Amino acid sequence: MWHSNLAVSNESGAMDWDKLRIFHAVADAGSLTHAGDVLHLSQSAVSRQIRALEDSLGTTLFHRHARGLILTEQGELLFEATSTMAKKLDTAAARIRDSEEEVFGELKVTTTTGFGTLWLAPRLVKLYERYPELKIDLMLEERVLDLPMREADVAIRMKEPSQADLIRKRLLNIRMCLYASPRYLARAGSPQRVEDMAGHRLICQNPVTPQVTAGAELAQRILAQEIHSTLTVNNYFGVLQGVLNDIGVGILPDYLTADFPDLVRVLPSVESGEVPVFLAYPEELRQSRRVTAFRDFVQEEIMAYRRLQAGAPAGGDMV
Structure with a gap:
């Protein structure tokens, strides 16, 4: 919305929409050249509009140095305002497009x-x-x-x-539950009690990895059984791959059972709270x-x- 190829407006120095659009692009890119590429304007035209805006406001919006541009405190205030305006314009455009009959x-x-x-x-x-x-x-x-x-x-x-x-x-x-592949269980045996997990490899997210609290609590409960070998992954997709490839018993969300019916539920009485x-x-x-x-x-x-x-x-x- 803000990066459309609009003509640069008058040179009066007034804080008009076009100058704000150009300021927002420069602040976002941190460079006159990069902003000019986005706006399809020359660097000199962008620089001229920024200086005109600064003159109209009676303040400096950017600190200029060899590595690019850094917003001043006043520039930060204006960029916060233009960012809010840009999001509102995007919302308005989306709502206008959504008035059409087709979904696109x-x-x-x-x-x-x-x-x-x-x-x-x-x-x-x-x-x-x-x-x-x-x-x-x-x-x-x-x-x-x-x-x-x-x-x-x-x-x-x-x-x-x-x-x-x-x-x-x-x-x-x-709920988060324990699952394994039939091949793994045929090789390693099926645990009958939670204490039996000490003899199995646990696949789970690391308890300190950002995740649902219920999953982290279940992992800590199983790890308390003095598990000798583990595979920790930072997402459930990785945990599933470990289970499907017969590495061990994994902690996974129960919605997977519909798409992976071959997964075997291990210790059915052991599960997390509802999520x-x-x-x-x-x-x-x-x-x-x-x-x-x-x-x-x-x-x-x-x-x-x-x-x-x-x-x-x-x-x-x-x-």
Whole structure:
């Protein structure tokens, strides 16, 4: 929105929209040259507009040195304001585009690495078949992104979001359980008591790795059995690969049983507490066709998961 190729406005020195747009690009890039490339303007034109803006405000916005530009305290204040403006403009543009009949354009989705790689990503082909012009930016990380500030449009998190002005829906409850491959158990035997885990290799996330608290607590409980050999990975995708390749007994979320039916539940009475899974998005995107399409798709997939699990013993309860 801000980086469109607009003509540079008048030379009067007034703090107009175009000068703010150019200032924002320079502050974001930290360089007149890089900002000029983004804006399709010459370096001299960008520099002229910045100086005109500084003159109109009666202050210096950048410290200039050989390695680039650094914002002054006044520049930081203005950049904070233009960043907020840019996000609001992006939101307005998204809402305008969403008034169209078709579902298309970019949708920024964030969730954890485990849920994103193991459950969500394999199912997205169905969403693309329905909406082939949709562009999904899937951001997988444990850090909770700021939805009201539009770091993402939709989030699926392993706890109820605490941010205000969010629409949230509880999708399901999951538990972390112990699983192994049939080949591993045929070779190493099946533990009958939690104390028997001392004779097995445990595959889990390191308890200090950012993760759901229930998973970390279960890992600490098992590690207390004086496990002699471990494989720790910083996400559940890696844990699953270790289990599938017969390395040991792994701590994994129970939603994997639908897609990996050959996994064998080890010590069925040993599991974590319930972990709620929530879908959330900003109130201002309530009418977004892309968000609605994604939300409905996820809910349909949850229902399909529920039907698949019906009649089979499950580690966690669906809601």
